[in-house]
Amino acid sequence: MTGWSVLAGREAGEGDRSARARLAIAALCGLLVLVALFSLTAGASDVSVLSVLGGTVSERDRIIVYDIRLPRVLLGILIGAALAISGAVMQGLFRNPLADPGLVGVSAGAGLGAITMIVLGGTVMGPFVALAGIYALPLAAFIGGLITTMLLYRIATRRGQTSVATMLLAGIALGAMAGAFSGVLVYLADDRQLRDLTFWGLGSLAGATWTKITAAGPIIALSLAAAPFMARALNALALGEASAAHLGIPVQRFKNVAIVTVAAATGASVAVSGGIGFVGIVVPHLLRLLIGPDHRYLLPASALLGASLLLLADAVSRTIVAPTELPIGIVTAAVGAPFFLWILLRRRGILDL
């Protein structure tokens, strides 16, 4: 009996990592609470959480916490969870630890959708904006991400087998195409739109408002809620599509659900916070080392750790050069890109599959 299972109060058989996984999930819940409280305190202005909770603060500090930091922390949690879950689901779907919405062009496709809305929202896309209201931007990003994911799956998967090299190269091509169209739109943009695009494109939680949470929150919450129902199918899919079907999984229907979920989570995140990379690849990979690849535990653990890591990255981004702040996308790339290279070096064989 290992120390882990003693702590979890349950005797685990050899090779059964579920007790360890449950314990890790409990610990990650605790971590998220701590990080969230820390985030509410940290920033250019010095406000203590305790004094906020105790209600013994000035009106100015109350505004800083409730109107600036709280929406930012909530948005960080939503987006961190969404990015990590969409990474984990995509990796399971493609049976490949290197699949990530940012790397294979899905974020770029979602970005194209968002840019279309920002630039053409007042003219050509006006009716769509009138119809969708505050949801126009996340919906457009979702549609862009969905089209890219479906194209990618069509190109990279043949008879249930995904070629890793094809997937990564097709992702580069799709990303470049989305980039080219986005470039055309940027060229058409006026000065005010250009400023919006620049702030958005750097990837940041800085513009967090309650409106953004209302716009992106429901879409992200839906995709997070869908995740537990995908765990069994993703586990079976690890054996390949044919074997998953033999185990009783409705594979084709499940793949459609998974693709829509990934596109929704990625699209909503990209719409409100721009390009924040590498969370989707780093978080599930770390957790597979810790608790194994069983998606029943990997998916919730990814959401929790993704949320915590993004909040930490955000805390770094707004304290390291205080009183101004660094876009969070720079922080996640600075940490995530070397980590990605490390995965590649450890598993050079992956690309030969």
Place this chain on the structure above:
Amino acid sequence: MIEVRNLSVSIGRKRIISGISFDAAAGNVTAIVGPNGSGKTTLLKALSGDLPYEGEVHINGAEISSLKPWQTASLRAVLPQATTLSFPFTVREIVSLGLSNGRTGALAGEEGRLPERALARVDLDGFAGRLYQELSGGEQQRVQLARVLCQVWSPVLAGVPRYLFLDEPVSSLDIKHQLIIMDIARDFAARGGGVIAILHDLNLTAMFADRVLVMHRGRMAAAGSPAEVLEDGLISRVFECRLRVGAVPPGTMPFVLPQSAGI
């Protein structure tokens, strides 16, 4: 009972198998033999629901294309030729996937112990904690068989026979484990289930199969008991090399002696 009537499969414009008809009864081990490229795996894939087909495939009286995935999964389990994984699952985690359809047929309290019992059946005692990716090819194949056994642990569930489809179950195994796996197939049939297995070894086929289907160039060249089917002329013609069939001294079990690659 599995009933196949006038089954044909085309991939693109190419017809891979055509006009296949046979019955595979519960209680029997049915072997599919034939040279490489004769359509054995295509036939098994069509029976497993992996490929679109023309004709009819009935399992216990129901056309398989009319059943939902979980229904077919509760009637038959399929062992593929080889399975590679991209994620570091333990052996127990892989074998436990066989429980996920929820119709193993084991008693309620017993289900948690099935992975260990299945691993013991395939001679992998003590492997539950190992990482699948670090095992040899033969060991991986036996882990997959343990998973498949869990899925249809009781050969008969609620009075209905269930089936094992095995695609070259012994190809990567040493001789001891070939015998262990064939014993498992025999035992499954003896307890009322049905087994359809693609085999390359004609002597194992003679020892363990009740019926033999001989595939040749996408058609069924012969079907019958090993004693009926394994005769010099037929198998030499099908395998396109010279083979002699003898008989094991005391009984009637045929054995096949390779002679030369030419006819």
